[in-house]
Amino acid sequence: MDPEAPAAASPPASAPAPRPAKCRRSPKPPSVLLSKAGVTALLGLATLYTLLPLTWLLLSSTKSREDLFGTNGFALGDEIHLAENLDQLFAADGGVYLRWVINTVEYAGIGALLASLFSVAAGYAFDKLAFPGKERLFSLVLLGVMVPGTAMAIPLYLLAAEAGVVNTFWSVFVPGLVFPFGVYLARVFSAAYVPDEVLEAARMDGAGEFKTFCRIALPMMAPGFVTIFLFQFTQIWNSFFLPLVMLSDKELYPVNLGLYVWYSSALSQGHPEDYLLAVVGSLVSVVPLIVVFLMLQRFWKSGMTAGAVK
Template identity: 80%
Template sequence: MTKTITRVVPAGARPAPERTDTAPPARRGPGNRPSVLLSKAGVTAMLGLAALYTLLPMLWLVLSSTKSREDLFATNGFAPGKDFALVDNLRYLFEVDDGIFLRWLLNTILYAGVGSLLATVFSVAAGYAFDKLNFPGKEKLFSFVLLGVMVPGTAMAIPLYLLAAKAGLVNTFWGVFLPGLVFPFGVYLARVFSASYIPNEVLEAARVDAAGEFRTFCRIALPMIAPGFVTIFLFQFTQIWNSFFLPLVMLSGKDLFPVNLGLYVWYSSALSQGHPQDYLLAIVGSLVSVVPLVVLFLMLQRFWKSGMTAGAVK
């Protein structure tokens, strides 16, 4: 049974208009129109330009590596070599000067691979300590870490050289390897990842079970922060692999050169002494030096993506 409710309207009063669920869309004035750059077409165009800016140098590098020394300057830069001499160029690259390029490549793998792995372990441990442990002067020490983030690496090359000269590490493997173990930005990222990935309740449960701090970090915290570990590793690996100014200041013997410094020597020789074969060696060597970075990012991209999006969704 339903009841009908009748609204009584006083005499002389006008009934209120009925409300509708849908309202007409408000018209946009000339000042409310979205910017052309923020429209879908504008964003697509900007992304296309960014992709061209990134891919065109790589395309030029690949195509130039297929040319012979005669075709390098006689053909269009974005045209492949007439004889497709990529295999011959790679063979010449690894045979010149008794295989010095392979030595440079192995040096760079040691500098970047081992150095970035140790730097990541130290950074994650320090970030975990700054986030989960309480000790006197913690925030003041972390302020010094942030200060180290703001100082560019090139500004530290000369002070590091002077310290290495007093310690007798100039023109040695350790003179380039040891500075790569310090990564202030990695400590900052590790603290952020520790706060996002590691619940305090899990650590409290481990401490109740009589687990020490070191065991708690190795057995519980470190596996939980694995995406952040990979992200920090990739950042430091790329930074050391692309390092140039510190090896330039620190090293004088060719046997200790990383790839970047060796390619610079070949390129300088081509410009100053007019050796076109050195110019071709610099181009083909640059292509080979990019391959490990691409392979590493493709192998670890799953962890890197999850690490970069940490904390984006709650």
């Protein structure tokens, strides 16, 4: 073979076979419950579930006793008797309903205020201070969150009996000062609202721990304080089982227990007028909760978003 001859052209390399095009799957449509229409429908059902009992309560409170039992629950009576029903409510049994309202304000208002202050102080300590066994102690607090209040009623009654305070104001007031869920929330709020650098600057200026908490941390945690107050206020205001176990004196009853007594009297002792009193009293008992939430909603809304944005 002539070395000068050009080398034979090698056969071209075979081109790689084209890959089959991936089958593009069309995105799955969102489920019915997660679609916009589904979410709107669920919210609408939740709104109806919330407003229908209140609507029935409002309409029933405007009826006479005859119309209450003789007309549809969501229909108006022949005449509006709301003013007369309110007069009867506050005059019944020597005006005991007003005494029940005052008791409930004392249990829920003062109790929730002190419970919120204790919870904020404890949550701040768990978040910012270092002391032995801190996390183990906080685990006990979380354990208290998981225990329902009704399960603690009988043990609390036995403790109150040992202390000799059964059937007194303190037997209902003191348990309301303990709010484990508020301590947990306060720790979250402390981490979100109180920077460590500000506390260090205060300590370098000579402020003690108590003064640092009162002058710096507590004002910063004001939205959290109000949020915890609303939670505990609502919980104490709606409390029923603990007063039922602790109290036998009618003058010490909160509103819920007093209304239950009237309702039971209407069913078991044949006093239909007590049924109307229980209905009107239930409507009046809702008003303070609505007023408190409307007054504090600005702080409550800001407190609910604590830690959402870093």
